[in-house]
Amino acid sequence: MHARTRPARRLLTACPSRLRRADEAMCCLHGDKTPEIHRKPARRGDFGWLISLLHVHLPLCLSEREIDLFVLVESVNMSESEKELGEQRDSTKKKKKKKKKETPSGKTKKKQQQGERREQEVVQREQVEEEHSDSVVLRGIFKLGKKSHDVLLTRTRLTWTPITPETPTTGEACPPQPGVLLLRDVYAVKVKRRRSAGQESGGAVLGVALFCCRRRGRRLEQDTLQLHNASAEHTHTWYNTLKELLTAFSRPRYLKVFINPSSYKKESVHIYREHVAPLFKMADVRTDITVTERKGHALSVMKECKLDEYDGVVCVGGDGSVAELCHALVLRxxxxxxxxxxxxxxxxxxxxxxxxxxxxxxxxxxxxxxPVTAALHIVLGHKQQVDMCSFSSLGQLVCFGFSAMFGFGGQSLARAEKKRWMPTSRRREYALVKTLARLRPEDCQLSFLPAKTSTRNLSEHRDNQDLDRGPEETWTTNQGLYLNISIMSIPCLSPHAPRGLAPNTSLANGSAALIAVGNTSRSEFIKHLKRYSSSSEPFSFSFVDTHAVSAVRIRPRSLVGWTEEEEESEEEEGESRPTPIIQSEGAAFPWNIDGELVEIANEVLVRVHPRLITLCGEELDEAESTISCSCF
Structure with a gap:
């Protein structure tokens, strides 16, 4: 027999079953035809059913002819020895893998951690999708940039995931990270079209544009999400659905706007036109604008206008304009x-x-x-209830406000008001230096009611509750000399006091911060003032007392008033006294109420009214309520 048949013969004789199957295959031959037996091999590594391809080339003498026979033999079962060998190989491989896993390098550890994180993210995404799968409104394919994405719309959010080709990869593929946009951050939806120059309407549909806000700390910035799809029917379906979902949010549709053109640097009109009006137009908010001409103009308009037509009031101006409109809203x-x-x-x-x-x-x-952050809070319908104070004298209401200063704060403002012709920064510096040069304390009786609770969020049944405690509540009274007394129901953050003039209070805790600065030297008082602009604690001095109060009464002992000394200085300077917002008969003491000069001759009673006014802004958690101003 030919030499080439020896390996095949040895393989056939080694296993009788294989030889028997080969004989059966040879018996099937007819004539000179040599049949070919083809069977699809199973997977390699499947030790239960191993397909061995036996390529046998046998020159046989059959009817004096040499026949080349190719036999495909399937071994049904492995021998027990082969199974044992396979199991031993598997166990050795597993041990090697375990050893490698037990001593991974730094890079492999990072890869394992990244893999675990990815698996957790995938599980979280699947859980989120399962939670929102019942409320799926629309699903479609859009292009974001140059890649196609699977976009899913629910009643609360919009998610998009890149569509990746299903091709096998050598390494572990990083799962695509889905994008999420909450509908509460979307203030406008528009259909994007391609128009030629001069074309005002129509045009080829390109997709849907969602105008939303992006958060950077406490600052809100404008952002746009472009969903590209050339199908007009598909685009309009998504546009109409998004518009319908956005109507579920409480957003203003018609606003009454007051602009104070004479505010700081006289830039109110410019700020409104450049930053606020485009946002209102994009959000389809109609406006009724009033440009104030004098102090008290907004108050007179608010008393007469029909407030039922509006969804809110907007003030473009400084703290004085804000205080006037808050006062007008409460009175109305x-x-x-x-x-x-x-x-x-x-x-x-x-x-x-x-x-x-x-x-x-x-x-x-x-x-x-x-201004952009403030405008976005308005169009998105963010609301924050804030405490306010009422200021009254001898049973008569003076005004409503957020903060007041008696003593140094009132005297410096009175001097600054006489120099209105100066630039604001120079006028402020002049007033501070002049008041520090003539620093003198006020002899007064200070009484206050401590706040019953210090919690930052009061229950709803106390929101509109009057804080008249009754006869069983006793006032704490102190008599002495004070350089400055401040009552503040809000933190009073500003560029000059990043942590606030009253950092220990919040917007809606139902109490006000009473800060009483006793009589001390000029140098110590200046140190106290400087700490407001730094990170140091301004209340660590022995002459400074702070209390959380619900009511304060200040009764000056000397009714001669602050104006006698000022009249002498006015005669020397040859200037006329400023006209305060509220005048009192006889001698009066200057008060700084929300940055506006108010002169009151008699005692002043200040009461805190929890959550009396609603302002456009986001409510903060207790951990976030003490913030730092990042003003420009």
């Missing part, structure tokens, strides 16, 4: 409710666009001094 609510004595919470929220010199209220509510 009292008038509508026929409650002349008890404060009533206004129905309409107030949006504040900062355009003043310090913008204390805007910085305290928004955390930043940015």
């Amino acid at each position: 609510a009292q008038l509508d409710a026929d409650s002349p004595e008890k404060p009533v919470r206004p129905v309409l929220p107030l949006g504040i666009i900062p355009a003043g010199s310090t913008d204390v209220v805007s910085c305290s509510v928004h955390g930043v001094r940015d």
